[in-house]
Amino acid sequence: MRIIRVFSLFFLVLTFSTNSFSQSIFEVLDSLKVELQQSKTPTEEAAILSELTWFYVQVSLDTAVMYGKKAIEVANDLNDPVLLSQAYSDLAYAWMEKGELVNARENYQSALDIRYEIGDSSKIYGTITNLGSVYQRDFQSDSAMANYLKALAFFERSGNERNADFIRNNIGVIYLELKNYRKALEILEQVAKYREANEDYYNLATTLNNLGSIHKHQGDDKKSEETYLKALEIYKDIGDAYYTSTTYNNLATLYNSQKRSKLAIEFAEEGLKLAEQAGATYDYVLLLSNLAQSYSDLKEFPKSKQYYLESVAGFKAQNAEEDLMTMYLLMSPVYAALNMPDSSAHYTQEYIALQRKLSEQEILELTSDLETKYQSEKKDKEIAENQLALRTKNIQLFGSLGLAVILAIVGYLLYNQQKLKNRQLQQEVELKAALAQIETQNKLQEQRVLISRDLHDNIGAQLTFIISAIENLKYFDPIKETLSHRYESIADFAKQTITELRDTIWAMNAGQITWEQLASRISNYLQNAEKASSIKFDFQVSENLTSEHQLASADGIQVYRILQEGIQNAVKYADPNTISVKVYEQELSLHLEINDDGKGFDESKILPGNGLFNMRKRAEELGGTISIISEKGKGTQIHLIWPTNS
Structure with a gap:
């Protein structure tokens, strides 16, 4: 089910009616091309190129990108900030519709920087909204919401x-993506009423598409179909190839869920033509996957296999x-039906491996949040202790001054009383500190138990279900003899995953772990990696790190995840022959080195992903540093250093 994300466009307002839009937009394009040929100045040329970029997004994304690049080139030569910022914004729009989100974000940011310099407030907040739309398409909901709220307040x-209506619509879509269907329905129904009242049919259709998705998630398939068909009728009248193909995909997905396979095929094939015409790459692949599912349901497995491979x-x-993970899961029974057991087993393993990777990323986010909460509570406790200490010093000071004034009168009696008060105050401070420490530890343990239970109940249950399903498949005729050993291998792999998951839960619940325990986990991981690849692994632990050396369980998990990320990156991208891992202690610091002899990379020329970011974040949370040194053709070295008392 594809959610349609709509972003605000503040540089041009369409005035075409829905009945004449298709004809008018091509007339406008022809007229603009004539004006471009007759333009007399570079300023006129840049403005016309920008308009061609915007209008061609509705017809051909590749052509829109071509005109957008030309507009930037001409505006840059003119050194005109207004034209240049508009050209960047138009090209960003084309990149976003094409699915090239990195390019879209870079161009919108360039437009925003220029508009801040010239102080154009309406264009500034329009561009902020558009940046929010890019973040939303990239599923970065927090960044998207921050941009939207900033722009909404201004408008x-x-x-x-x-x-403001455009932004409210996008906020509604965020709630839909977060599966808060009640809140999403409340906002988007208001947006739909506003757009219908203002005869804004183009944008009304996008809202209807999202309302159709909400109705489907709420189990009302009839209302979902009616809403999608209403959106489709509007898009077909307008002549928008991109969003028409998206709506066809939503309907095909709905019909597949209802096992109306032939109708799903009809709508998916129509959507493919339009997606190809509009250059909508992601929607094109979604439509292919719908065709694969339809033919699988119809038991036309050769066709289903072909479409799954393309997907x-x-x-x-x-x-x-x-x-991709969903495709792997659905492909396995198709290959089994085609009597291709090796391929069926292969895609089942691919599914399990990818699910495990995504689950580990989710665990990483949970444990990082836990550590952040712990550090916040620790700081609050330190502040409270400092305030108590200051209060104690003040009381002692005033007490001493009072004693000096009345010492001759009260003497020994008041002196003893003051000693008693000091003793009681000290006991109070010690008691409060002890209670604060116990409360912090209890909260931390509660969080650990909660996460451990979620890991066991959710991910553990899913893996157990996979094992059970595979065990049952061994008894299916006529291929049970051929596939039995494959299914047993997959089941063993899933069982090993459960074992490692339990190890993680144990480490989270333990206060301290030894280096011997951590080294054993690392050694097992490297042995499994060596079996799964043609790479030779070498693991060395310094003799001065004995079994008596201990570290906090949270730190142990951080070190282990950094090592996993480094090994996975090397295996996936570096194509090495050997990978060596060293752990040692030097100058009151602990060191972890990962070296490979792969092809290396230039970090300044790549877009950093979550992997490198997460490694550096983990190192920072350890109180240490991490360096990544790589050179093309000479391999990569990852060096983590953190203090022994971290």
Whole structure:
């Protein structure tokens, strides 16, 4: 089910009616091309190129990108900041619709920087909204919401209800993506009423598409179908190839869920034509996956296999790992039906491996949040202790001054009383500190138990279900004899995953772990990695790190995850022959080195991913540093250093 994300456009307002839009937009394009040929100045040329970029997004994304680049080139030569910022914004729009989100974000940021310099407030907040839309498409909901709320406050203050409506729509979509269907329905129904009242049919159709998704998630398939068909009718009248293909995909997904396979095929094939015409790469792959599912349900397995293979290639190119995981799961029974047991087992293993990777990323986020909460509570406790100490010093000071004034009168009696008060105050401080420490430890343990239970109940239950399903498949005729050893291998792999999951839960519940325990986990991980690849692994632990050396369980998990990320990156990208891992102590610091003889990389020329970011974040949380040294053709070295008392 594809959620349609709509972003605000503040540089041009369409005035075409829905009945004449298709004809008018091509007339406008022809007219603009004539004006471009007749333009007399570079300023006129840049402005026309920008308009061509914007209008061609509705017709051909590749052509829109071409005109956008030309517009930037001309505006840059003119040194005109207004034209240049507009050209960047137009090209960013084309990149975003094409699914190239990195390019879109870079161009919107360039437009925003220029608009800050020239002080154009309405364009500034329009661009902030557009950046929010890029973050939203990249599923970075927190960054998207921050941009939207900043822009919404401005447009509400300035009375610009149309732009505020666009932002409210996008906020509604965020709630839909977060599966808060009640809140999403409340917001998007208001947006739909506003757009219908203002005859804004193009944007009404996008809202209807999202309302159709909400109705489907709420189990009302009939209302979902009616809403999708209403959106489809509007898009077909307008002549928008991109969003028409997206709506066809939503309907095909709905019909597949209802086992109306032939109808799903009909709508998916129509959507493919339009997606190809519009250059909508991601939607094209989604439609292929719908065709694969339809033919599988119809038991036309050769056709289903062909479309699944095309879908896998497409999702890999888009780096859509969750979609890819779904394809692996659905492909396995298709290959089994085609009597291709090796391929069936292969894709089942691919599914398990990718699910494990995504689950570990989720665990990483949970444990990072836990550590952040712990550090916050620790700081609060330190502040409270400092305040108590200051209070104690003040009381002692005033007490001493009072004793000096009345010492001759009260003498020995008051002196004893003051000693008693000091003793009681000290006991109070010690008691409060002890209670604060116990409360902090209890909260931390509660969080650990909660996360451990979630890991056991959710991920452990899923893996147990996979094992059970594989065990049952061994008894399916006529291929049970051929596949039995494959299924047993997959089941053993899933059982090993459960064992490692339990190890993680144990480490989280333990206060301290020894280096011997951590080294054993690392050694097992490297042995499994060596079996799964043609790479030779070498693991060395310094003799001065004996079994008596201990570290906090949270630190042990951080070190282990950094090592995992480093090994996975090397195996996936570096193509090495050997990988060596060293752990040693030197100058009151602990060291972890990972070296490979792979092809290396230039970090300044790549877009850093979550892997490198997470490694550095973990090192920072350890109180240490991490260096990544790589050179093309000469391999990569990762060196983690953190203090022994971390």
